[in-house]
Amino acid sequence: MNLGDLCNLVDGTAVCGAGRLGDSVEYAFASDLMSDVLTIKSTDFILITGLANIQSLRTLEMSDASYMLLCRGKEVTPEMLELAEENDILIITSPYSLFRCAGILYSAGLKPLY
Amino acid sequence: MNLEYKVEGGDFTSAGLASSQIKKILKQLNVDPAVIKRVVIALYEAEVNIVAHAYRGVIKAQIDGGGINLILEDEGPGIPDVEMAMTPGFSTASKAVREMGFGAGMGLPNISENADDFNIETTVGKGTTLRIGIKFR
Numbered sequence: 001m002n003l004g005d006l007c008n009l010v011d012g013t014a015v016c017g018a019g020r021l022g023d024s025v026e027y028a029f030a031s032d033l034m035s036d037v038l039t040i041k042s043t044d045f046i047l048i049t050g051l052a053n054i055q056s057l058r059t060l061e062m063s064d065a066s067y068m069l070l071c072r073g074k075e076v077t078p079e080m081l082e083l084a085e086e087n088d089i090l091i092i093t094s095p096y097s098l099f100r101c102a103g104i105l106y107s108a109g110l111k112p113l114y
Numbered sequence: 115m116n117l118e119y120k121v122e123g124g125d126f127t128s129a130g131l132a133s134s135q136i137k138k139i140l141k142q143l144n145v146d147p148a149v150i151k152r153v154v155i156a157l158y159e160a161e162v163n164i165v166a167h168a169y170r171g172v173i174k175a176q177i178d179g180g181g182i183n184l185i186l187e188d189e190g191p192g193i194p195d196v197e198m199a200m201t202p203g204f205s206t207a208s209k210a211v212r213e214m215g216f217g218a219g220m221g222l223p224n225i226s227e228n229a230d231d232f233n234i235e236t237t238v239g240k241g242t243t244l245r246i247g248i249k250f251r
Contacts (some may be wrong), residue, residue: 001239032215032216033216033217033218033220034215034216034218035159035216035218035219035220035221035224038155038158038159038220038224039220043151051215052132052199053214053215054126054127055126055128055129055130055162055215055216057215057217058129058133058134058158059158059215060132060150061134061137062130062133062134062154062155062158063155064135064147064150064151067220069129079127092132102224
């Protein structure tokens with residue numbers, strides 16, 4: 001799925017890494033538990049989360065993953081922005097809940113990892 | 115190459131800094147990205163464990179052509195039941211740790227899954243030492 005299309009589907013805003021909105025991603029994983037995210041072997045996924053702190057970005061950095069969808073209108077902290085910029089990570093924020101975002105994107109063809 | 119990093123218990127803002135720096139060094143050494151991912155996931159989980167559970171700790175990394183050996187020594191409460199701690203889903207993490215996105219009970223199982231060699235030495239009331247070995251090939 002094209003990330004620009006994904007952003008539109010969830011009424012999202014790219015707050016960092018907007019240059020990557022032309023990229024495509026095939027899989028998604030929705031979780032607020034970072035150790036669950038760290039079990040993923042693939043690097044081709046977007047993390048859908050409500051966890052707005054620096055550890056969600058660290059988790060993406062360690063996972064070699066590049067895309068985050070932050071739900072429920074959570075604010076991105078300056079520390080998150082700094083780390084996202086350093087690692088060229090795209091952060092999209094959405095006013096929708098994690099459940100609603102996941103439902104919309106699953107229906108639109110984004111695939112689950114498990 | 116020998117590296118050493120200090121880790122402070124409770125400091126979630128800095129948690130992951132050592133893992134991040136070791137990741138950059140392994141990239142510069144042209145280590146296979148799939149191997150780097152295994153190293154940094156095991157290391158990051160172990161680093162977060164020190165921040166989440168211990169008072170302070172030290173991470174030592176020894177890197178040579180064949181692989182990386184990581185030693186994580188902490189001063190902390192120790193692990194009363196290692197077998198239980200290794201059970202996926204079991205966690206003693208505090209509410210504050212869970213709010214940071216950890217405490218799913220997957221930390222030690224994740225480390226074990228990614229390591230070629232993994233050993234835990236722990237003394238209740240004193241602290242824990244993890245040894246993690248990962249080969250580059």
